[in-house]
Amino acid sequence: MGTSIGHKLGLGSLALVTVALASAPARAEVSAETAFVFNTFSFLVSGFLVMWMAAGFAMLEAGLVRTKNTATICLKNIALYAIAGILYYIIGYNLMYVDVGSYYGSFSFLYNTSDAELALINADEATPELIAAVVDNGYSVMSDWFFQMVFVATAASIVSGTLAERIKFWPFMIFVVILTGFLYPIQGSWTWGGGWLSEAGFSDFAGSTIVHSVGGWAALTGAIILGPRKGKFGPGGAVHPMPGANLPLATLGTLILWLGWFGFNGGSQLALGSALDAAAIAIVYVNTNLAACAGVVVAMILTQILYKKIDLTMALNGAIAGLVSITAGPDLQNHFLALIVGGIGGALVVFAVPLIDKLKVDDVVGAISAHLVAGIWGTLAVGIFGGGSLVAQITGIIAIGVFMIVTSAIVWLVMKYTIGLRVDEEAEEMGLDKAELGMEAYPEFGHGSQSL
Template sequence: MNSSIQTLVTGMDTVWVVLSAAMILLMEGGFALLEAGFVRYKNSVNIIMKVFADITIGTLVFYILGFGLMYGKDTAGLIGTSGFFLGGNLSHLNLPVSLDTYWLFQAAFTIAVISIVSGAVAERINFRAYLLYILLMTGLIYPIGGHWAWGGGWLTQLGLQDFAGSAVIHALGGFSALAAALVVGPRKGKFNESGESTVALPSNLPLASVGAFLLWFGWFGFNAGSTLSATDVRIGHIALTTMLSAASGGAVTLIYTLFRYQRSDAPSVINGSLAGLVGITAGCAFVSDAAAILIGAVSGMLMMTATRWLEERRIDDPVGAFPVHAVSGAWGTIAVGLFATDKGLFYGGGFRLLGVQVLGLIALAAWGFAITWIGLKAIGKLVSVRSTEEEEEIGLDISYHGIMAADRSHEFIDQLEHLLAEDIVELRKKE
């Protein structure tokens, strides 16, 4: 290939990867709207501020530390040891685009991981504790897990196939979210004395649906952008399998809730489509159209099952982060071992790839869960992980940010009067 053609190809690849990174960053707007729509109105600003913290603090930490741990020169298959501040020896990466371009794309992935955890602890985590957890996730948990699978570590060497992150991003982030939800505990009043879940109505389902559509849009950058090449002939197929799986996940949950509950449940359909997107992320480049539809359908049903499983165990996950990301991500990772047209079990490839997929899933899920659990317990020694009852009652918007999403001061005054009345009653009891 002569130099002028090579220059043109490199330029096209650079534009493609930068645009894909921008699409993935737009997903943060999707996370913000989705989570703000699912939670109560008094906590919507807090959701937005956590997303901004993910983007701002997470980006800087990944630049300083995370990228080097993830993509630096491999040491014992466990961590990278170069590339901090994008310096040092990174020649082993052999990139089709510039290092700056590649870093931008990977930074967008990193921000998505921490945003998964944000939703699971919505409406009750101490904002300062969450900021400290961002450091842990973007600087240690995700980069090290990512090195194992994508950065030349031991899972890379075994042959783990995770094209765009069902395991590395979604299962790791989803099981981290489960650990965080367990450590922080359920929202006040979420479960009654008999253990039954009470209804906490979402503040704005149309807003949540717009967030889901933004996530769906960004997912094409997430999956197809992982080719890192504008001339990769797989782009069209990746986009097709992504679309089919998302549609299948949403359609299955729509039909299931219609017949089981005599109504199509909007939150379930939203999360069903997202579950389909998560499920296909590992295998979008490796499976057939029919397999993509099956993967999406199973993802949607597993999401519904996992949601009930959480409720039965009094685990509070306001936006469904664990069912959507952890469970669907786990299924999507395993599905590659079954349906990959090259080396998949159902295509004559035997059990080796399936075994590697299961091993990689267990390792990444356990890593995310364990370090999040330990990390939040350690953070709890420095600052309370849980908001106070008063902060939760008033709302985290006022408690942590001193502002409401819109002028609803009359409602805030009513809340204060209610709290003062309760305090007076308690004082009288003590007298």
């Protein structure tokens, strides 16, 4: 497939190159402008990979809900991405990153391109002074905004899957406004914005807790307040399975998420302007992949042992749990540890999903197990394998957990007792597609063949 450098250059030319390299300075650095270009490029490419995870969540959730709720869950996923983008632009980014004190940033509105970049773009001539004023920042400011914005949309996606099939559309969207504009940015500022958790030594490379557990806590709180789907739980602790309608679609969604996660974790190096950054990103990619692989394999083996059958949905959540688990510390230099971290994440999902059911919490897609439980584990793993402080990691988990439980509960309860959270029994029985959207995702089903 490839051609060796010796064949490309010829042996004589290769010898000259070897001599030249041997006599070159031990350290070569790119220019500041080149580093600026590569750093910005990394943010943008990683950002659109993470944006593609919105499609992954939509397909995963569409595959795991029943047919009568498919269009609604698709609408929720594209709508929450749109709302997250607008709210993070209006106020979220400023709360998370601008003038951060110990607990939150600026309550100012709108985040726009820097004056230096606008001056360069609008200048008749790109003078060295104008270029220097831009490249001194290290990257384009809006490339960083874009990369950070797609993360907040991921946190909101976690909530939609758990609460599917019985929550009203507009109350859910109101929660997304508050989550993406305020709750997520405030707790994110504590670490990534340089706030009090960062000063305490808490470490979360790409967001096992800051993104995934945050979504998981909001989902868990909402599921408890909202209640289970009608018929999900019976007397005497009985759990009635409600299988998803389209497992091929759920599998596709998982693989899309897996792909997007390379941008999620790799882009969190936050730079690609040096050999050090490039080498570090390669390590992150490999660890991310290995952890997901281990999550799948462990979930398959455990379901075979426990249930005498291999469970596809558990394998899918095993992949996601492996990815979530490694997200807090994907920079492990011993790649075998990534297998351990991801494998434990896959095992935790297999045990957590039935435990959540026994507690009579109805999580339609298993997001609480895959994102909250695995997120907690991945954050702890940094203190165990990654050289971080276990005390600091526990502090961060508890602080963010308490913050999200309290604030989410307030928002859910206010809506429950004012506008209402849940559709009525008739709408739930009919399906939210017909009840709230007036359409069906698969209108041909049950109506016989249609002639052209």
